[in-house]
Amino acid sequence: MSPRTSRRSPFMIAAFILAVLCCSPRANGADTLHSWNSGPTKFAVIHFVRDVTTEGGPGFVPPAGRIAVFSHDGTLCPEQPVPAELAFLMDRIKMLASKHPRWMTKEPFKSALSRNMKALAASGTRGILELTAAAHSDMTAEEFETTVTNWLAKTRNPKLNRPYNQCGLLPMLELLDFLHSSGFKTYIVYRGDAEFLRPWAEKSYGVPPEQVIGSSVKMKLEVHKGVPSLVRRPEFDVLEDGPGRPGAIYRVTGRRPIAAFGNSDGDIEMMQWTAAGEGRHLVLLVHHTNGGNEFAYDRKAMFGRLDRGLDIARKNGWTIADMTKDWNRFFPKTGQ
């Protein structure tokens, strides 16, 4: 071996290690999506990610354009028997009721206190906003965060017997991991109060607070205990389901997503808008078909109704994840 070759060799090894480490660590979906059964749905996901991450390929999308949006309730986690935030809201109303004796006879408080879901659903957005105004405001942003965190620590989804922030659907968590390791920026699109989800979105889903797009309360800077703080006011800017979603997403992201994941009629427009973008895209609908492992519902559900969306998805050839056919595990071990 000549001295020259011998000097080169450490650099070649270094260069090789660097090449391996510096290249975007494009995960192989087969290594990540363990809870997905082999079949056309899993194939569609892997195929899409491979196409948009293959440099020089016809479907390549630079990392800045790899925007994926996920609906929350029913897509990333169960929304039955009631969505997490509604459970929180009812608990808060119950806790505050002793200071508001009139609530016992006044709607929608009366229905919230008696957990009359049908009457609550009938009170519509206006009813829910009235409850939220009473339960979510007149405290600082930091106090609200603490309130949410404390509630999560002592509450569980009654059927699944898991803390609400450990109810993420395992196949969707794997999908998030796969997208993150493939250079995607993922956003959660949430009809509820963004500040309810933000304290736990990063730990539960790997999505940082600034990537949670949701409804919001008006916040006003006030001097609170001597410190200028944001105080939550009982006024809302509601992220409407349906046609309002694409605008709300664009307002935050400034780009049209290339992947959208939803599960209900409220997600249709977000998915149509994503599907209409130029270039490669993935639009995937989660269909709750497994009452044994999770919940089974669609066209007649009180929360997360999927009726028109199912027809539109089938007509347009969108990818449908049928929980029973496509998934083999539903939740990670608790405590993970």
Next chain:
Amino acid sequence: MSPRTSRRSPFMIAAFILAVLCCSPRANGADTLHSWNSGPTKFAVIHFVRDVTTEGGPGFVPPAGRIAVFSHDGTLCPEQPVPAELAFLMDRIKMLASKHPRWMTKEPFKSALSRNMKALAASGTRGILELTAAAHSDMTAEEFETTVTNWLAKTRNPKLNRPYNQCGLLPMLELLDFLHSSGFKTYIVYRGDAEFLRPWAEKSYGVPPEQVIGSSVKMKLEVHKGVPSLVRRPEFDVLEDGPGRPGAIYRVTGRRPIAAFGNSDGDIEMMQWTAAGEGRHLVLLVHHTNGGNEFAYDRKAMFGRLDRGLDIARKNGWTIADMTKDWNRFFPKTGQ
């Protein structure tokens, strides 16, 4: 040399190269802030960044918490003789006027067409919104982006003779670079239409579109030339100066910033809120004192008035960047 030592050596070299490359490349402010004169202002910036990035130190802030907010007009770029978006707005109104003969005699259009700045300023937010509704709406998000990009390509700041997207103040561009290389996430807080700034914020400032927080028009999903597209409606959600800013920032970031950069009375509350956070923070006010290289104005300016803010900054000991004292270069070479 034993065979063992000889086998180790390439790995040691590789490990060394990896260590250098994988460690967060924390830039040294002295290497970056060339246009800043040595003195207490530059020192305050470097000292702050060193403190929050020194692991194990008392001021350490993990990267996720390193949020910095910048006002745009007057902080990152000049806002004289008129802010870029107002120049755009007047050009758009002029271009559209042939289709609207009544504008010749109707305010605020008449003042926009005659470039009567005093009358325009007197028309207030309502007047500007009326102009914006006429000039910025009834087109898709993509069409608006193209309109802005085309306008930037053929227009210049009349005093500086530079395209508006090349008017970034060099010391502030260096500061952005320094913060980015120190693990900060930077946001631009912009009173104008976020979609006006987003097409060029990344190239001009290294700030991606999703980190521009601004006013927004309502957007509605409509089928436009056969494609579901977001169409801009003449309705606004205005990011108010002053007390409205902290809430608008929190709504996007979900965190209180640890650094805030402003230049006018409209930035006070954003800076007060940042200064009131726990732990280390930096609040810096840009004072326009150099009429030769840029513009000199403060307490009586029509755009970017700095009156109350100057007193508050001095009283609270905020860092003030006096352009004449603290900066030695103002703009990069054009074409850079």
